[in-house]
Amino acid sequence: TVLHGLSFVFERATITQTMDTSDPASTNNNEEKDVEMADLSLLEQTQKLIYAEKRLTKLLNETEPWLPTAVAHPHRRRTRPIPSTMDQVESILALARKYASQTSAPAGWNPNAPVVGFSTPSPLPNQLRAGCLATLQLERAQAENKRKREQAVAKARQEQQQQAAKEEAAANEATTSSSRSADEP
Structure with missing residues (x-):
């Protein structure tokens, strides 16, 4: 469809150019500038379409392994295997819970409350100061x-x-x- 759109744009440009050349008053400077502006806008639109086609092609290439291929290739191995036993499911869920606990705040988290039993991934400034003071106190x-x-x-x-x-x-x-x-x- 993108290529069809490009051919439509080119056909429209050639029709516009032939209409402009068949008019006897087209020798005027203003009309020449209008044609140049139309050519520039046509070029810009063509570049946008080419860019869109490249993006779509890239996305299709990235998502192709995820598209269902069972109908076209029934004996082909799936890209991402589906867990077949409950042990595999439990291990996947355990890993997901571990990642969730390490990357997100616990349930009922209040950022204004004092931090007890949980440390943020990157320490807050007051925690850094407290850590430095505690280190000095320990050394002393x-x-x-x-x-x-x-x-x-x-x-x-x-x-x-x-x-x-x-x-x-x-x-x-x-x-x-x-x-x-x-x-x-």
Whole structure:
């Protein structure tokens, strides 16, 4: 039908041109400009029709595998297989539910309500700020815990050293007092 429309446009253009040339007053400048304008509009319409035909051809080529071919080719395999068991149906539905839950808001979603138990695919600005603040707080808490552990270890070492020094001093005192008592008879 598009090609028929193109041939109709060309026939109409040739008829218009023959009518313009048969008129003795067609030598006038205004009429020549009118013919040129008609030619330009005819060219534009032809280009539009060619563009429409290309689009239709492209669409037909894209949709051809989806058109029913059972009548023309009964032994040809279908482009998209139909599930034959309930297990296949359940797996397809499970995948569809998964995609739906990941790409759309849950039932009863209120964008003004606080987000609890659901995070949007891309975090909101306040969630980004909260995430950055939480990261800083976590880093500070970890650094403080590390510092406290190091202080506790250092204090324990210091206490062990003091205890060892006391024990050594007590041992030295005991040996010196025993050596004095052995010297005094």
